[in-house]
Amino acid sequence: MFRSLASLFFYTRFVRSFSVLGYRRALAGQAPIAPDFSGQTWLVTGATGGIGRAIALQANRSGARVLAVGRSRDRLKELKSEADKPGRLVPLMADLSLLSELRRLPSKRSVQTRPIDVLVNNVGVLLNEYQTTTEGFETSFATNLLGPFVLTEELKAAGHLVPQGLVINVSSGGMYGSPLKLEPMNCMDPDAFDGMTAYAMHKRAMVELTRGWNNRWQGEPVVQVMHPGWVDTEGVRTSLPVFRRALQRVLRTPEQGADTVLWLAEQRPSPPSAGGIWLDRSLQPEHEFAWTRRSPHSAEDLVTYLRGQAD
Ligand SMILES: NC(=O)c1ccc[n+]([C@@H]2O[C@H](COP(=O)([O-])OP(=O)(O)OC[C@H]3O[C@@H](n4cnc5c(N)ncnc54)[C@H](OP(=O)(O)O)[C@@H]3O)[C@@H](O)[C@H]2O)c1
Structure with missing residues (x-):
């Protein structure tokens, strides 16, 4: 009961900005980008x-070689067949929840051909059932956070x-x-697992990881964090069927969800020194509720924790 009320409160609070209504309002009067x-x-x-998929196809359409x-x-195969410039869309097979497969990616010939200008850590899952990977991590933790951490660090280390x-x-x-939070992000107790809570922790950590990398890398490369709003995708259809049924008419298209990624890549704003998260081409606060500011952990602690998990 409390949980349903909390969800209702959460969704009501954000419906105006995260739905397609927010997208339309934010972009009203702005010329479409032609990157x-x-x-x-x-x-x-x-x-x-x-x-x-929307990001990959649009970047390809705009001239990029897309891995x-x-x-x-x-x-x-289907994605390649849909690309405007199929010769410049390079499929790479990997299970993004497996560190061993991610560690192999930097040595693939297509990755070594030319360095990467834009890396989009897009993959993310909200799992309602508890699962672990063959490497012993809770699957959503491995997919949403540890995997992107390992892939990005490996690519950076390999130049x-x-x-x-x-x-x-x-x-x-x-x-x-x-x-x-740190340890609770990789839930090892099936009875304690809650997919939504885990997802929220991983996505919070993405914001802090962005800060951690920017502190360490000092702009080489710049790291940005964004969120796409509420988008009608297969992920939403399978993980949040009730949410989707209730809000279907105001969900964004994948292309609308992808817009801020393409805009960031075209405009290249400096990473916000005081933090923030991009939505609809504008910087939004990192916290909406005072209680989420209260964490004993820093971005630096998070990087150390993830290194420890990855070792
Ligand atoms: N949709 C939304 O409303 C929404 C809102 C906020 C944030 N986001 C974030 O936006 C990102 C994309 O979300 P989405 O809704 O587009 O997701 P989606 O519809 O579930 O698509 C995810 C894609 O990732 C692939 N994938 C999942 N696990 C994988 C793995 N272990 N290895 C390789 N590929 C894997 C899936 O391929 P398979 O067919 O192989 O599973 C699918 O193509 C996520 O980070 C999500 O958290 C989405």
């Missing part, structure tokens, strides 16, 4: 569906990220419901 990403190489995770990472050969380039972390408005 030119010619000469750039992008790597997009979770590119076979939803927002990742599209997914775990389904058929869906990667595959252009220093003047950009890393874009895709978070979620769900992060407004959690402070930064």
Whole structure:
């Protein structure tokens, strides 16, 4: 009962900004962007569906060579067949929840051909059932946070990220419901697992990880964090069927969800020194509720924790 009321409160609070109404209001009067990403190489995770697919196809249409990472050969093939410039869309097979597969990616020939100008850590899942990977991590933790951490650090260490380039972390408005936590993010007790709570923690951590990387890397490359609003995707259809049924008419399209990623890559704003998260091309606060500010942990603690998990 309390949980349903809390969800209702949460969704009511954000419906005006996270739905398509917020998108339309925020972008009213703004000219559509016509980015030119010619000469750039992008790597997009979770590119076979939803927002990742929209990002990959639009970056490709705008001239970028796109390394599209997914775990389904058929869906990667389909993606390539839908690309405007199929010769510049390079499918890369990997299960993004497995560190061993992520560690192999930097040595693939297509990744070594040219350094990456824009890395989009898009993949993300909200799991209602408890699952663990064959490597022993809770699957949503491995997919949403540890995997992107390992992939980005490995690419950076191997010199595959252009220093003047950009890393874009895709978070979620769900992060407004959690402070930064460390150990609870990788839930090892099936009875204690709550998919929504786990997802909120991972997405909060993405915001802090962005700060941690910017502190360490000092702009080489710049790291940004955004969230796409509420988007009608397969992920939402399978993980949040009730939410989807209730809000279907005001959900965004995947292309609308992808807009801020493309805008960040085109405009290249400086990373906000006081923090913040991008939505609809504008910077939003990192916290909406005072209680989520209260965490004993820092971004630096998070990086140390993730390094420890990855070792
Ligand atoms: N949709 C929203 O309303 C919303 C709101 C806020 C934030 N976001 C964030 O936006 C991002 C994209 O969300 P979405 O709604 O577009 O998701 P989606 O519809 O579930 O699509 C996710 C894509 O990632 C792939 N994928 C999932 N797990 C994978 C793995 N282990 N290895 C390789 N590929 C994997 C899926 O491919 P398979 O077919 O192989 O599963 C699918 O193509 C996520 O980070 C999500 O948290 C979404």
